[in-house]
Amino acid sequence: MKKNIMIIIPFTMIFLAGCVSCGEEKEKPAPLIDMELFFRNGEKAGFQISPDGKYYSYLSNYRDMLNIFVQKAGENDALRVTSDTLRSISQYFWKGDRILYLQDTGGDENFQLFSVTASGEDLRALTPYPGCRTAIIDILRFIPGKEKVVIIGLNKRDIQYFDPYLLNIETGDLKLLYENKENFDSWFTDNIGIIRLATKTDGVNITYLYRQSEKDEFSELLTTSFRETFYPQAFDPDDRNIYVLSNIGRDKTALTEYDPVKKEELKEIYAHPDYDLESIFYDKKKKVLAGVFWTGEKEEAYFFDKEWENIYNGLKTKFEGYEVGFNGWNDEMTKAIVSVYSDRLRTKYYLYDFASKEAVEVANPFPWLNEEDMARMKPVKYTSRDGLTINGYLTLPKGVNAKNLPVVVNPHGGPWARDGWYFNPEVQFLANRGYAVFQMNFRGSTGYGKKFWEASFREWGKKMQDDITDGVQYLINEGIADPERIAIYGGSYGGYATLAGVAFTPDLYACAVDYVGVSNLFTFLNTIPPYWKPYLDQFYEMVGHPQKDSLLFVEASPVLHADKIKVPLFIAQGANDPRVNKAESDQMVNALRARGVEVEYMVKDNEGHGFSNQDNRYDFYGAMEKFLEKHLKPKNQ
Structure with a gap:
């Protein structure tokens, strides 16, 4: 399993698009732009939509630090719901009618999780454990009965390893889901939020462990060298087989379907001849494998679900020459926030209507560029x-x-x-x-x-x-x-x-x-x-x-x-x-x-x-x- 850290001799070289110094129309030189404009916090960055579709949220300046603002749909005024003056907030998400965000101290990466309402009330430190780090395992979206809880990992028992907990986002109550005495280092949930997979390492080999239900014990599924990729992405709609990104037996990482009972790869679903696949899109509301993504010269995608393919292709046609991505959508899937960007456009946010297929600009975070x-x-x-x-x-x-x-x-x-x-x-x-x-x-x-x-x-x-x-x-x-x-x-x-x-x-x-x-x-x-x-x-x-x-x-x-x-x-x-x-x-x-x-x-x-x-x-x-x-x-x- 690959982990990111952080981070004269004759040869033949060619440029992919031909000579870069000839054959192009002369452009007008750009004016000199103030340095601060390139590195200023965005006016409305990290745009998201609430699960009920009633609110938009974004990050914007408060005393030169990025804080979270909430704006009611159809209104112009926004309410600041956080007031951090020591360090900018960079990671946040919606859960029900509350916003959860991670924050560390002075860049030490020991993140604590906080929760606040859309009205800026009832701000809570959910994991107030100095020197410990909070990891998000599953926000448990589209799972009935789990509207007020998320699964997190905490290393407060052992600084090197994380125990999974069920966390109530309103009360802060923690329920230990598994005491990690085996030193598992990652966890994977199924479609109903049950931890079904775990991994552990001896430093160079990764062992994957599986259980049929929450009541069962974990048993070994397979052991791979760290040189091999085996990345579980999602369980299938029946919570039986697993969609896995794997390069076992191949050079390029491909999307495969794996049977954890038979302990074997059933089939290769999709592969690219030149590039590793990077991620999949599993629609948790529809419970369908929708698409797969990778990066070549630019970002690329292939869709299995025709509805999502039509949505994506429609946006790519509308914003030709740009990349498009979804920042999220409401639970009813009537509205979404779409980001549009390129090598020369940092980003713009659009409100997308699933029914009409229309996209209306709602924010340009960097209008000065x-x-x-x-x-x-x-x-x-x-x-x-x-x-x-x-x-x-x-x-x-x-x-x-x-x-x-x-x-x-x-x-x-x-x-x-x-x-x-x-x-x-x-x-x-x-x-x-x-x-x-x-x-x-x-x-x-x-x-x-x-x-x-x-x-x-x-x-x-x-x-x-x-x-x-x-x-x-x-x-x-x-x-x-x-x-x-x-x-x-x-x-x-x-x-x-x-x-x-x-x-x-x-x-x-x-x-x-x-x-x-x-x-x-x-x-x-x-x-x-x-x-x-x-x-x-x-x-x-x-x-x-x-x-x-x-x-x-x-x-x-x-x-x-x-x-x-x-x-x-x-x-x-x-x-x-x-x-x-x-x-x-x-x-x-x-x-x-x-x-x-x-x-x-x-x-x-x-x-x-x-x-x-x-x-x-x-x-x-x-x-x-x-x-x-x-x-x-x-x-x-």
Whole structure:
């Protein structure tokens, strides 16, 4: 089971859509846009509709923090129902006539669950357990008799493992559903909200356990290597068989039907030849398998249910050239909130009428960003030095010829994640400042099959880094990049790749920005969150073992090669980061300053793994803008 953390040599490279520097009509350059407009909290973000359809809810500013507002359908005025002034709220959902939301303290990721009415009354801390983390297992929607309860996981008995509880959202009463003495690490429910599946790991193997009913004991279903995908998605309408995303016996993850009694895969329902399937859409109200989703160059879908296929295709026709997604619908399925977005449009929200098929705009959260002023993100692909196809995206400044440009290379975090075609405020901000932005899905990025993912094992700072370097060299060879003005910037694993880039290819980059990045593989694996420790052996397989692979760790830890770094760095870190400890950044800063290398260091005491608060984002990106202007300033600008 894959777990996200966080994060010169001849070769042939081609762009998927042909030459990026020719054959296109000249665009007008964009005006210079104030940095804060890219990173300001949205006016109405996270738009949702209440189950009864009477209210809309959204996140908006209150004292520069995102809080929840509720607006009655058909009315213009909205009521603020939360008043958090220390940290923005980012995760919330409706349950009946109440709103539930998760909040941590200063970015420590120990989330507590809160509940409040649509009128802003009866605010309750449902899981007020300091140092513990709340996980949502099932909100139990469309299940008669369970309108006031949800299933959550809490690690208050054992910090490494979660016990499942039935939680009353009005009273806060907790009922233990299973005392997790076996150290199960995940739970799966059926269509009536009964926990039927659980998993446990020895670090590298995952055992799936099954029971026929709540009264039965769990028994072993199958054991897989962490290299194999077996993701239960939903039980079938009869609560007998299981829809599973699986790559067992295949390279690409496919949708299958699995019989837990016979302990066998019955059939492959759908597969794509080039990409892993990512998720399914199981309509819990209709109790029908509706569709499946994956990401190629852009988001793609296949529908089994004709009604949903017609709805989706109708919206794609109406919003041609854009991506569409459902943020939710009311229980009667008469109205829904639809989000529309693209590489140049951050998002707009529409109220969709299932009967008339009409979609009416209800909110533009970022009206200050003009879509026409944004740069286009183009899917690209190239071939690495050892023959792998690497997919990625290139964003060119609007109205600028793709020749001899300053470039910001932006490897993604994870590293077992991927970049996609959507609005990225960082990318648009950098493009608006005259920089081309290059993102690549290096080996290990998800969505491209098992072999491509496994090709990253024990390759931090090695072949994974080569994939980044090869892409940069392509831009140079094509004349797109000015070889004297290339920067590298990334967060989490992308921050590691940034440090590795300037340490292992010190002549390639002019400067670098590291955002909550790993610098020392030895210390990184010693400071992971306690709830990651059951997967430590998996990390040893994928990254390496501090003792058995000590030579590899020495070779791949940028801080141990700080003597090779000779370009200026800007490093940013959250003091409460539970994933990449602040010591990772401290080590690198101290090593560089001891050698007299220029390094700017920003630490935010009220942040964790990335900056959530608006004022901190302003500080970070403002400092980045000045740093890049100083060391990578575009010519004639």
